[in-house]
Amino acid sequence: MTDPIVSAMVFYALAAFTLVAAGFVALSGNIVHSAFALFATLFGVAGLYAYLSADLLAVVQMLVYVGGISVLVLFAVMLTSGLDGPLTSNPTFRLGGGIVLMLAVAAAAFVAATAVPSGVESAAVPTTAAIGDALLGAYVLPFEVVSVVLLAALVGAVTLARGYKGGHR
Amino acid sequence: MLTNLLAIGPELVLTLTVVLVLIADLVIGDRPARRGSLAVLSFAGLAAAAATFFLLPDGGPAAFGGLVSGDGLGVFFRGLFLVAAFFGVAFGALSDEIPVERFGEYAAMLLATTLGMSFLVQSQNLLMILLSLELVSLPSYVLAGFRRGDSRSSEAALKYVLYGAAASGLMLYGFSLLYGMAGTLDLSAIGPALNAKAAGGSVGIRAGIALAALLSLAGFGYKVAAVPFHQWCPDVYEGAPTPVTAFLSVGPKAAGVAALIRFVVIGFGASVATPPAGGLPWPVLLGVLAMATMTLGNLAAIPQDNVKRLLAYSSIAHAGYLLMGIAVGTPDAVQAVAVYLPIYLLMNLGAFLAVMAVRAKTGSETIADYRGLVARSPALSIALAIFLFSLTGLPPLAGFIGKFYLFAAVVKAGTPFFYVLAIVGVLNSVVSLFYYARLVKAMFLEASPDGAPAVLVPVPVGLLLAILAIPTLVLGLWWSPLADLAARAAGIVG
Numbered sequence: 001m002t003d004p005i006v007s008a009m010v011f012y013a014l015a016a017f018t019l020v021a022a023g024f025v026a027l028s029g030n031i032v033h034s035a036f037a038l039f040a041t042l043f044g045v046a047g048l049y050a051y052l053s054a055d056l057l058a059v060v061q062m063l064v065y066v067g068g069i070s071v072l073v074l075f076a077v078m079l080t081s082g083l084d085g086p087l088t089s090n091p092t093f094r095l096g097g098g099i100v101l102m103l104a105v106a107a108a109a110f111v112a113a114t115a116v117p118s119g120v121e122s123a124a125v126p127t128t129a130a131i132g133d134a135l136l137g138a139y140v141l142p143f144e145v146v147s148v149v150l151l152a153a154l155v156g157a158v159t160l161a162r163g164y165k166g167g168h169r
Numbered sequence: 170m171l172t173n174l175l176a177i178g179p180e181l182v183l184t185l186t187v188v189l190v191l192i193a194d195l196v197i198g199d200r201p202a203r204r205g206s207l208a209v210l211s212f213a214g215l216a217a218a219a220a221t222f223f224l225l226p227d228g229g230p231a232a233f234g235g236l237v238s239g240d241g242l243g244v245f246f247r248g249l250f251l252v253a254a255f256f257g258v259a260f261g262a263l264s265d266e267i268p269v270e271r272f273g274e275y276a277a278m279l280l281a282t283t284l285g286m287s288f289l290v291q292s293q294n295l296l297m298i299l300l301s302l303e304l305v306s307l308p309s310y311v312l313a314g315f316r317r318g319d320s321r322s323s324e325a326a327l328k329y330v331l332y333g334a335a336a337s338g339l340m341l342y343g344f345s346l347l348y349g350m351a352g353t354l355d356l357s358a359i360g361p362a363l364n365a366k367a368a369g370g371s372v373g374i375r376a377g378i379a380l381a382a383l384l385s386l387a388g389f390g391y392k393v394a395a396v397p398f399h400q401w402c403p404d405v406y407e408g409a410p411t412p413v414t415a416f417l418s419v420g421p422k423a424a425g426v427a428a429l430i431r432f433v434v435i436g437f438g439a440s441v442a443t444p445p446a447g448g449l450p451w452p453v454l455l456g457v458l459a460m461a462t463m464t465l466g467n468l469a470a471i472p473q474d475n476v477k478r479l480l481a482y483s484s485i486a487h488a489g490y491l492l493m494g495i496a497v498g499t500p501d502a503v504q505a506v507a508v509y510l511p512i513y514l515l516m517n518l519g520a521f522l523a524v525m526a527v528r529a530k531t532g533s534e535t536i537a538d539y540r541g542l543v544a545r546s547p548a549l550s551i552a553l554a555i556f557l558f559s560l561t562g563l564p565p566l567a568g569f570i571g572k573f574y575l576f577a578a579v580v581k582a583g584t585p586f587f588y589v590l591a592i593v594g595v596l597n598s599v600v601s602l603f604y605y606a607r608l609v610k611a612m613f614l615e616a617s618p619d620g621a622p623a624v625l626v627p628v629p630v631g632l633l634l635a636i637l638a639i640p641t642l643v644l645g646l647w648w649s650p651l652a653d654l655a656a657r658a659a660g661i662v663g
Contacts (some may be wrong), residue, residue, distance in 0.1 A: 141233040142296050151187075159315075
């Protein structure tokens, strides 16, 4: 069991980091800056996962979202033609609607958070081993079916995307 | 361990076949026998999958810790899907709408869809239901868009994807709510858990269960093309290549129906004979959906000029008839649905095969081009007329037997609501006669337009037509073997 004050400080630091970065994503006028800020936001979310002792989720978040998706987003931003230029972003920013929406979400979150009794903070227990056991034990069939789904999706995507005018292959 | 593997033997063989077809597609290259050899390989895979049915563990125990069920319902539909896949591959091999150099991909995608359907009907767990539904959907999208360069086919694929993604999202949300309230993904445990919650629960809990159930229903409703999730159906059926339309109209629809039976009847334990499951009046809810679906399908089919579009609306109407059976939910009704679907498979595949044969010669799918077809191709016209009258449900054809079992089950439910439902169903059958007969009248009673080409049916197509038409005739007179199989599927007899 950690000191509750230290624990709270870690949480607020992580949350503040994530929120500031997310605000940057939404508010920055430069789309490349937004993309880099998204990188930081996802990193902060990974930190929150780790804080909640979801260690596998944190690592997956780092590998897939921070490592993979962000780079993909950057590529998409930089390679997309038809943008007026890298400095165009969020041209339709509206303050009033945004604030109303934010307050509504905050109110909903408050209701949801207060409806559930706050639990006692428990010691962090690693989850990776248990998830691994579940994936290759009780849930091995869905795990393998996912691989077939991905194979079908991959072959299907290639089928649809391959050039077709120039004859066979 | 071995029991688990044997329990999904057909699916293992199908997976292997998908991979083998893809590899063979690469190895064979441009040889002239390409289409034939890939088709034979697919047929061999399907036959091997059928052979593994004899290795299924006795008594149908649940496998993989209850993720999949080995019950009769699953076995019956898995067999049916192998038949559907056989015709799907054969139609594709005979159609000029599937280019020869892409036939391997067509067969692989079709077999992957079949694999998904096969997993779907035995899924006893929300996670497995979701995954196998995706495995049905993803290759179906690709198949619908198979005619690249054809804007209608691309439009069909895009609409299919967008509707499918939305429906999957809604269903996933419903499943997550169900999991949150029941605390389990296991279908056999969800029903009792929700019943317990609803019995002592507040209005909020009941509303939550209703919301979760309705959202989950969206995913199944989309697969069977039930109102109000049917809008994609006419455009996809019209735009997709005809062999694909034929397969989509029977395969995924039957899988959706079977999964819905498992979800509602086995999961929630809903039927007219039991109290409302999870606080929801399932029979009335599904009954209203059935009425809306068949009425809209039949009325919208009347003004159609494109035969594929007409058959699309007709397939929506048939989804409505099937929903009646699920609404009743008794073993008798499940048996009726299991009798209806193989018959529906025969007559619908037959109708689409005839459309495919006409299209191959005339390049057209409009009713106007069917005028005087009897003079140009008597056998084809007679076969198509058999399929259409069977779809209407006229005796002595198989469609009549299917409808008879369904309506009997509905009437046996014995409440005023189900009497009304049965009357609506009968009235709908009368309406459907109008548009089916319109096509028959064009073929038999009207004169051919000038210069209309003769429609010579190639021998393999004629053979397939006969394979589909003869059971449509015979099952109308001698249906007890099918009824026995269906009874076993419904768990009436061991």
